[in-house]
Amino acid sequence: MLSAIGSAFNLTPTSRRDGLKEDIEKLDRKLRWIQATVEEVENREIHDEAVKLWLQELKCLAGDAEDVLDECHYEILRCQLEVKPAGRAVLSGQVTHSISNSAIINYVSSYLSDSVSLEMGEKISQINSRFDEIARDREALRLTNEDGMRRVGIPSINLSSTSHLLSKDGIFGRSHDKEEIINLLCSGVLEDDEIKYQLKVIPILGMGGIGKTTVAQMVYNDPFVKSRFDVKAWVYVSSEFDIIRLTKEITECVTGKHGNSFDGFSKNQEVLLNELVGKRMLLVLDDVWDVTQDDWETFFLPLRAAQVVRVLATSRNEAVTEASDTVSPYRLYLLPQRDCLKLFYHYAFGGEGMREGECSLDNGKEIIKRCGRLPLAIKCIARALRYNKNQYVWRDILYSELWEFDEFDPIFRSLKISYYHLHPKLRDCFLFCSLFPKGSRLRKISIIYMWIAHGFVLPKGRKSAEDIGEEYLAELQLRFFIEPCTKGSFRLHDVIYDLARSLSGGEIHTIMDEKSSEIPEKIRHLYIKKGNNSFQSFRPERLRTLFNAPLSTHGSFIDLYMIYGQCVSLD
Incomplete structure (x- = not known):
């Protein structure tokens, strides 16, 4: 590795900044100390607010130190490209894409330009000064290695390829609830073949984590229920009742055709209407948060072609019962x-x-x-x-x-x-998933590549980083921190999502509308819903991830330069 990097710098250094190499060595040592300290403190039960703020500042400093070393890495890659003879293509493998901090120490200080060396030296000096201040704060707070009760049993990563599937022997105490809901659902379904249209919406209400989705799955897959309906569909709703998306997904369930088979909202409505003529349909709307009467009526327009429609709607929101065509809700209570x-x-x-x-x-x-x-x-x-x-x-x-x-x-x-009790590496990966809006269906491969870009996942032995990422996802699923959706995708349960956000320390921020446009200065991961212009006045200092911001149409040149210079993950 070092010889490969050294051969890329077949240049005579024009000016060496004395002390820069020593500064980088010092920074590298401190970064490793910071990372070890953060991991140790996070594995202890610390409740003192002053200590929590100290830890947050320490993590922020670690991120800034990583940014400076990444900048050094970038300068090496840039020089590798610049020293190639004019008109000669760079062959695969000639540019070093992964450079250790030791390689940076050995080569950057010798070959940076005077202006870049000066800038890098100032940044490193500022970080070292902040480190000294934080170290003094530790002494002032009288922190020792014994502070806080050690969280016992933090396991090493023992990754399993076992997938988590809902099975009969993993469900307890909900048989009565299942039978009661089936009675409500199937009552009158086959009694009158002459009826033209019959709609009944049955809300299943209960607090987060109580098992509403599990009970709905039990009902949906029951053989008796299957025999009573010609067509079944299951869609996940979440916080936004998106009629266009929901109609498309229901159409895909009913027809068995996926992707862009039916482009456009009107086309999906037409196809769905034709598929449902004279049939008995069961529809599950999982995790409904809020819906207006107008949206409700528009949503059900193509379903009116069916003879009978029964809808199970799981929700934590009592207001869902106010929509038309709903019967008295079925309430789930705590398990005995x-x-x-x-x-x-x-x-x-x-x-x-x-x-x-x-x-x-x-x-x-x-x-x-x-x-x-x-x-x-x-x-x-x-x-x-x-x-x-x-x-x-x-x-x-x-x-x-x-x-x-x-x-x-x-x-x-x-x-x-x-x-x-997750391994620290898994914690970082889990928290990152809360960047996206609540209820989002996340593609596994995309998330894995983002983890790799941020250094959360590294290759180990003969296993590639992608393989390790797959194992991390399997472990998070095994421990119920993520839920499988369709093949190749997953989501976070709403309660788990709220947990992740509460533990992210303000480093993750999502903007869905103009009302929530204020962006914290110290965030590291930002998601902006498409069409939101809040990004125009944003000046990132520590941003590492940016999703959906309209980079091509909003913001000045300097804004875009800052963004591309800071981020390691862009969409």
Whole structure:
């Protein structure tokens, strides 16, 4: 590697800035110290606000140091291209795309121009000064290696290729709910063949993480239900009731044709209408947040060709019941204690059962109680404990200080503990997924490439970075931090999404409308909905990811220069 980089600089240095090499060496050492310190502190239960602010500043400094070293990396690549003889193509492999910090130290200080050397030296000097200030703050705060209770049982990454599929032995306590909803759903479906159009919307209401989607899946896949309907479709709605997208996806479900087979909203409505003439249809609208009466009526226009339409709409919003054609909602409540215990031990032990000395029934009951008897929280923390079956580990988690915070939201308490039992590399990957709007369906391969661009995923041994990224996704899915959608895509459950945003430390920001156009100065990852002009006056300092901003039509030349110079991931 070093010889390859050295051969690229077949130049005589015109001016060497004394001390720059030493500054870069010093910066590299400090960056490694910062990264180790951040990882250590994040694995402790720190609740002092002053310490949290100190940690946030330390992470910010680490990002700035990485930016400076990336800039050095860029200068090496630029020089490699400039030294090629005029008119001669650069052959594959001649440009070094991955340069270690040690290579930067050995070569950049010798071959940078005077102006660039001066600029780099000033940036490094500022970072070193900030580092010294932060180190003094640590002393003032009297932080030691013993501060904060150590979070026990942080596992090494033991990645599994097992995919998570909803199975009958993984569902407990919802059989009665399923039967009640089926009775509501199928009542009158086959009673009158002469009826021209019959629509009934059944809302399934409950708090986040209680199992609304699971119950809807149980009903949707029930053989009796299948026999009562000619056509079935399932669509995920989320916070925006997008009629165009929903109509397209329903049309794809009904026809079995995907992609751009039917371009345009009107064409999709026409195709859907023709497909449904005289049929009995079951439609599941999963995770409905809000819908106006006008949108509701427009959405159902092509469905009026069907003889019977039954709609299951899962939601946390009581207002959904106010839409026309809805019946009294079916409400899901917390699981009974005995079913919670079955669910917990199923995911904690994988059906193997307890072995002597591994844990205790009392500890399991108390953990369930602290999870608020919410299925999603129980499954997440059970998966975390599956990697640590020692009874002492369970006790440490049970008496963790984290349970004392967020006292009004038991699901967040348990999910945070599950999050902190992820390997640090997985944490970064998980938090990055919350950049996109809530409910987004994310393409696995696209997310993996973004992780790689940010250095969250690195090749290991004979495995490529792409292979490692696939394993990271499998692990996050196994631990219920992501949910599979269609083949090659996934999404974050709304509650998990909220968790990720609360833990991102303000580094991730999403702008969906003009009302939310204020952009924090220190963000590192930004998503702007297409058509939003908030980007025009934005001056990024630490931005690493930019999505959907209208770069070609808004902003001055200097704006675009700043963006392209800062980001490692653009869309």
